[in-house]
Structure formats: structure tokens, C-alpha cells
Amino acid sequence: MNILHELQSRFAAALADLTDNPEPFAAMVRPSQDGKFGDFQANCAMPMAKQNGVNPRELALKICERLNVSDLVEPPEVAGPGFINLQLKDDFLLAEVQRSFSDERLGVARVNTPKDIVLDFSSPNVAKPMHVGHLRSSVIGDALQRTLKFLGHRVISDNHTGDWGTQFGMIIYGYKNFVDSAAYEKDPVAELARLYRLVNSLSEYHSAVSGLPGLEERLKAAKSELLFNEGNADPADKKAKKALKKQRSEVQSLESKIEGQRAKIASVESDPELKALADAHPGIARSARDETARLHAGDPENLRLWKEFVPECVESLNRVYERLDVHFDKTLGESAYQPLLSDVVADLKAKGLAKESDGAICVFIPGNAAPFIVQKADGAFTYATTDLATVQFRVREFDANSMLYVVDARQSEHFKLLFETVRLWLGVEVELVHVSFGTVMGDDRKPFKTRSGDTVGLESLLDEAVSKAREIVASNDDSKTDEDGRPTPELDESTRDEISQIVGIGGIKYADLHHNRESDYVFDWDKMLAKTGDTATYMQYAYARIQGIFRRGEVDVEALRQHDTPILIEEPAERSLVLKLLRFEEALDAMASEYRPNILTQYLFELAGELTTFYDRCPVLKAEEERVRTSRLKLIDFAGRVIRQGLDLLGIQVCDRM
RNA sequence: GCGCCCGUAGCUCAGCUGGAUAGAGCAGCGGACUUCUAAUCCGCAGGUCAGGGGUUCGAAUCCCUUCGGGCGUACCA
Numbered sequence: 001m002n003i004l005h006e007l008q009s010r011f012a013a014a015l016a017d018l019t020d021n022p023e024p025f026a027a028m029v030r031p032s033q034d035g036k037f038g039d040f041q042a043n044c045a046m047p048m049a050k051q052n053g054v055n056p057r058e059l060a061l062k063i064c065e066r067l068n069v070s071d072l073v074e075p076p077e078v079a080g081p082g083f084i085n086l087q088l089k090d091d092f093l094l095a096e097v098q099r100s101f102s103d104e105r106l107g108v109a110r111v112n113t114p115k116d117i118v119l120d121f122s123s124p125n126v127a128k129p130m131h132v133g134h135l136r137s138s139v140i141g142d143a144l145q146r147t148l149k150f151l152g153h154r155v156i157s158d159n160h161t162g163d164w165g166t167q168f169g170m171i172i173y174g175y176k177n178f179v180d181s182a183a184y185e186k187d188p189v190a191e192l193a194r195l196y197r198l199v200n201s202l203s204e205y206h207s208a209v210s211g212l213p214g215l216e217e218r219l220k221a222a223k224s225e226l227l228f229n230e231g232n233a234d235p236a237d238k239k240a241k242k243a244l245k246k247q248r249s250e251v252q253s254l255e256s257k258i259e260g261q262r263a264k265i266a267s268v269e270s271d272p273e274l275k276a277l278a279d280a281h282p283g284i285a286r287s288a289r290d291e292t293a294r295l296h297a298g299d300p301e302n303l304r305l306w307k308e309f310v311p312e313c314v315e316s317l318n319r320v321y322e323r324l325d326v327h328f329d330k331t332l333g334e335s336a337y338q339p340l341l342s343d344v345v346a347d348l349k350a351k352g353l354a355k356e357s358d359g360a361i362c363v364f365i366p367g368n369a370a371p372f373i374v375q376k377a378d379g380a381f382t383y384a385t386t387d388l389a390t391v392q393f394r395v396r397e398f399d400a401n402s403m404l405y406v407v408d409a410r411q412s413e414h415f416k417l418l419f420e421t422v423r424l425w426l427g428v429e430v431e432l433v434h435v436s437f438g439t440v441m442g443d444d445r446k447p448f449k450t451r452s453g454d455t456v457g458l459e460s461l462l463d464e465a466v467s468k469a470r471e472i473v474a475s476n477d478d479s480k481t482d483e484d485g486r487p488t489p490e491l492d493e494s495t496r497d498e499i500s501q502i503v504g505i506g507g508i509k510y511a512d513l514h515h516n517r518e519s520d521y522v523f524d525w526d527k528m529l530a531k532t533g534d535t536a537t538y539m540q541y542a543y544a545r546i547q548g549i550f551r552r553g554e555v556d557v558e559a560l561r562q563h564d565t566p567i568l569i570e571e572p573a574e575r576s577l578v579l580k581l582l583r584f585e586e587a588l589d590a591m592a593s594e595y596r597p598n599i600l601t602q603y604l605f606e607l608a609g610e611l612t613t614f615y616d617r618c619p620v621l622k623a624e625e626e627r628v629r630t631s632r633l634k635l636i637d638f639a640g641r642v643i644r645q646g647l648d649l650l651g652i653q654v655c656d657r658m
Numbered sequence: 659g660c661g662c663c664c665g666u667a668g669c670u671c672a673g674c675u676g677g678a679u680a681g682a683g684c685a686g687c688g689g690a691c692u693u694c695u696a697a698u699c700c701g702c703a704g705g706u707c708a709g710g711g712g713u714u715c716g717a718a719u720c721c722c723u724u725c726g727g728g729c730g731u732a733c734c735a
Contacts, residue, residue: 027675034678043677046715056715080678081715125735165735238724334735360733369660369731376733383735410729412662438663439729476697483692503697514683515671520664520728526684527670531697533683534671541697549694590674602672605682612698621694636694658697 001096001107002585004031007040007072007086014066018059019048029086031583038077038085039579045082056082088579090569097567097578101638106645108585110152115431117155118394119145121406122326125162126313126333127171129193130320130458132523136437139509139651140517141406142326143597144435147649151592156329156398160390161317163310163333165383169292170199172305173284176291178277189316192309202278203285205268208261215261219254226251296338296380310335323462324505325651332390340389341381345374348388353424365420372417384418391422395430402431404595409436409518435595438520462505468529469504470496473658491657499655503537504529506652510536513650514601534605536652539643542608545615546640547656553621553633560633567638568631573617577610577635584642588649597650604646611639 008026015022025044032041045063049056060082067076074087100107121141124134145157174195175184184191226247234240268274281287295302314331321327345361348354354363359377374385394400405415415434422432473496477489491499511528515521531537550557569575587603590596620636623629644654 024675028677030674030677032678033673033681037678041677046677050715083678123735162735167735358732362732371732373733378733380733382733386735409663411735413730414735416662436663441728472697476695480695516673518663519671522670524670530684535683535697537697541695545695545698552694594674596674598672599674602682613700615694616690616699619694658695 004586010069038087040086042084060084093578096582114153115402116400117153117402118400119155119157119404120160123160127167137406138326139512142651159328159331161333164335166292169288171196172291172302173288174199188312204264205278208264212261215258222251334386337386337389341385344389363421372421387418404433404435406435437517441522465508465529466500466504470500472531473499502653502655506536513597516598539604539608540654542611543640543643543654544658546636565630567634571618573614577614580607580610
């Protein structure tokens, strides 16, 4: 049961006579911030009183009279200007905890009206190896997938991979000109990745060489303009000051751009072999684009290569997903929608939504300066076209009434235009949500960009996390001693390996999930792999301690669950733990309604905190009375199951020993 | 130029449609291991919620404005 929702609906009923629109006021019931104000509080009396011009405290008392909550809470108290404080009855908590304890779903109900959701996440380019930037979408998307499914929604997760873009032209060009056949035989994906990097760096070299003089020109002009303005600026003129500042940052950005271009040039020219290749392929960028165009036009040779490459690339992605324990119901890449695109554009034109502008076919959405380009001047379709076709396909094929896109916030404008265009074009009732997330920044506070050459590959990140976890697991286990202080490690090598996987990968996922997804955050190895504080490890450890108690006490957990001794609430720490356990559904509902995994991580962290405090205050195996011992065993069993289930919904595993 | 986002403790971040004294983690300081696993617990210290104005009984939260930062902005995805 979602206790919060239950209280809100009781309030809605009580408020029906007092206002025309009780819902928003009922929603003002919320968990108390401070235990001294009870478990929940209702804040609706003040704004309602204002609206009706009456005394808020009197209104609060009136609301309390009409309120039918005596089965749930102690008599409500009115405090301060008109807060209504609610304290749950212990009898209610006991009945509820008993019911939830015996429930396989831990008391969490399924939603009444399941949605048909297509959840679009991860969506990497298949031709490039995944790097840390792909982590957020994968991890957030997977947590949403697991949670929404658990709550009873019909979810189709779809990895909308980039398998049809310009990067394939580069690979095809690279393959035709530079392939090392032996290397390709041995490890095709590694060789394709090398070819991609090679073609990319050669074309960047040429573009840097041709672009550099222009940039230097611009820098020179900007500098002299700045110098002139600095000399003439009136310090009192704010506008001029602002303009100056802008010019300075312009100069700075030009300088760093030039530096980058020079670095690209130097990296090629310092290597005679590369330089020779660059000289031999002056038009490489254009040629690569031509290969893409030929692929799209159905050229048999390029199509054959593409068909050969894609499965290899997808296979290599799947290895990473396997390690991350992230799985998709569908992997429908962009290529799947190609046959539909010309019809999409024709239909948009026929409905008067798309028109030609500067040679391109565009949809113009009022209020937006940028057009939504569905066909380029050269006739090629864009990802806008593909995304439109994809929406239509998902509505038709999957009966989707909700589509969630777990994509970087930088694409918000694209989604705004996409969603508006869909509404005008299809006119169907479908919920479209850009579940956006912030940029991962480097420690220089600038967006974490993958510089060619030294990208932090996702796989090496995972390796690093696991090996760090391995050290900690080993040192912790080695420090275990018996009563006489003799070392008693209990984990063999392969168990240590397993635990390191679970702890390492879990740590990485948690580091990402516990941020509010919309914030940018600073990528930090140490924090990502930290094992203390608000981390996955903290909860995994709490879980392992519970299992340790069962082992030490030789508790038959199955029998315990059937045992008819009731759960008791006698200590404050017990009540506090019980209440937290009963609010699991509330946390899941909140997470699902806003698509924010950090709501669940926060809940689990608080739960684990309640649990470890409970350990300190309340002996379990050493409890003096049998009924207390059994009750506490049941409590920690319940807590362990909630932690395991909660972590599982985040895609994080647990282990019995650590 | 236009648009979107952000600015909260030394650091990294929470803070739900406005609610009672702004919260965590890390780092710092002081306690707790003859232990149900110290990957822990308990306590202390640390904040003009970027600045200013407004709306309100009440603002970190809503509106305006200044400053500082990030991102996007017509044929890459």
C-alpha cells in the first residue's frame, strides 16, 4: 500500500465539501521533515483558508472533523498556523508490516491502469566503441525499465542504435583503403574501430589544415578589435563592459580551437606513416561521405559490407551490455526505418506541415527559430525523419501510448520539435517524454569530451572498478579474525572475483543513479569507485550483514517466513525501520512518476541507515526473549528483501557475503 | 543575436506541485571494536541557498533583474 496516497485520498474525500477542487489540496499531504511533527503532515489548510478568506487554524480543525482516518492514524493535531500533523497508529503499522512481510511483492501494488510504454535508451553508435558518455543513458534507462515493469506497466525497451549514419561511410572507406586483413580476421570490431579512428583523424587533419588560416585570421581580427575596444571603453558603460567580456571569451575560445587544430595537425605530421596516408588521401572526408551516400542509395558492395559489419559491432556492444546486466526487448536501429522515410516526408508535405526552404524540406513550428529538417537539400533524410518514422512505427506496431527517450539534455530542442511535429502530424494521444539528463563534466568543469586517442572506454572503466573492488574485498576479508585474533578469511578466490564484479559494477551504476538526472555532474574516478558513504556498497554491505546473521544464528529463513510469531514494535528504532519499510511503494511510485532513479537511491540509503542504526540499538540473535528475537529476525529479513528488490530495480546486485 | 539549463557547507550533491529550525556524503575534529561483519555506528563543527527587487501568512523553491558558468542554435546524430 502507498500510505501517502491513501492519506491523500482520505483528505480528498474530506475536502470535497469545502472546495470545488480538492485534488491539489489533498496532494499537500506529505511526509514530515521532522519526526516531532508526526509521520505525515497536511499543509492544505493555509492556502484553502486564504482562498476562502477564513481563519486557517479553524479550517484545519474543520478538516480534521471531516477526516475519516481513525483506522490509520492517531487523532490529528493542528499546529502552528494550521499544519495538520498525522501520526500513524502502531496497530496499523503492525498489521501492514505483517501483510507486506508475507507478500512476495513486499506490499507493493501493481498500478491500476498500466501504460504501454516504449522506453528508448542507450542508443549508441554501433560503429564506435562505447565510452563513459554512454553510461548514463544505459544505466538510467535500465533502472526505469526495471521499475516500470515491476509496477505493472507494459514496457518495451528499445535500443535505437545508430547503424546507418555517416560513421559507416568512414568505416567503409577505411575498409576499402586501409584494412589489415589479418587483424580483421582476428578481431573484426577492433580493426573496424581502428579504421574509424584512422579515417576520422585523417579527415580532421585535412579540415584542420584548410581551416587553420581562417581561424588565425579571425583570431587576429578579434584580438585587434578587442584591443581597440579596451582602449576606448567607458568603464561606466555596462553594455560596453559586457561586450568586452564577450569578445574576450571569443578570443579565448578561438585560441583554444586553434590549439586543438594544431594538435590534430601535429599528431598526424609527427608520424611519417600517417602523414603519407594523409597526403595520399586529400579528399578523404568527402570520399567517406560519398560512401555513406552510396550505401543509402543501395550500392550492392557497400550494402554487403554494411551487412557484414553491423552484426559484428552489435555483438561487441552486447558484450558490454552483458557485463552491465542491461538488456533490451528490441534493438531496432535507425536502418530499420529507412524504407518508411520517403513516405513520412510525402505525408508531411501532403498535410501541409512540411515545406521547402533553402532546398531542404522543413517543418516549422511556431515559436521556434530552428526548423525541423526532414530532408536535406541533397535529398538525404535526417535523424528527424527517422525519429518521426519511429514514433509512427511504435504507435502502429506496439500500440504505444507512452514513449520515453532517455537522452542527453543537449538534445532537448530536437525533442521539442519532434514532439510538436508528432502532435500536428499524427494527432494521436501519446505521451512523449524526453527523460533528459545532464552532461558529464571533466574535472576541469568543462563538458567531458572524448578527445581522439585517449577516450576513457567503457570497458576499461568497468575493469578498473572491478579491480579496485577486488582489492577492498580482499583486504576486508583478510582482516576478519576469530575471538583470539587469528585471521579467518572466509572467501575463496573465485568468490572474491564474483563479489568484486557485483561491488564494482554496482558502484559505477549507483554513482550515476544517485544524482538528480537533470544536473550536470563531475566525473570523478574516486567517487565513482568509493566504497564508503552513500554508495551501492553501503547497501550491499547491509544486505550481506543480514545474511551473516542468518548464517550465524543458523536461521531457516523459509521457516521464519511461515512462523506465526508477529512482528513487534517496542523500540523507536524498530518503529522507524518498520515505517521506512512500508514506504517502499511510495518511493517506487515517486520514482516512476518523475522518471528519477535518485528518488529510489535516496530511499534505499535511508533504509540502510535505519537498518544499521537498528543493529546498534537492537540485538537480534542475542535478544533476551524468543518472541523479540523472532520478530527482529523477521524485520531484518524483510529489510533485506526490500534492499535486494530495490537494488535489483536499479540494476544492482547483492551478495550473501562480502 | 535568440533559446534552454545551472549557481545551496571546504569538495560532490539532495531538497518532491511554496511550508515549521535548509539536508546528506566526502573531507575535518572527538568518541565507540572481549562485535549479530568497524565497507559500520554516535557526536561536534561547518551555509548572507550567487547579488538585488517583487508576489505571499510563509520563498532555496514562483516572477523580474544583475552577475557568473554550461549547452544548443538550417541540412552530424
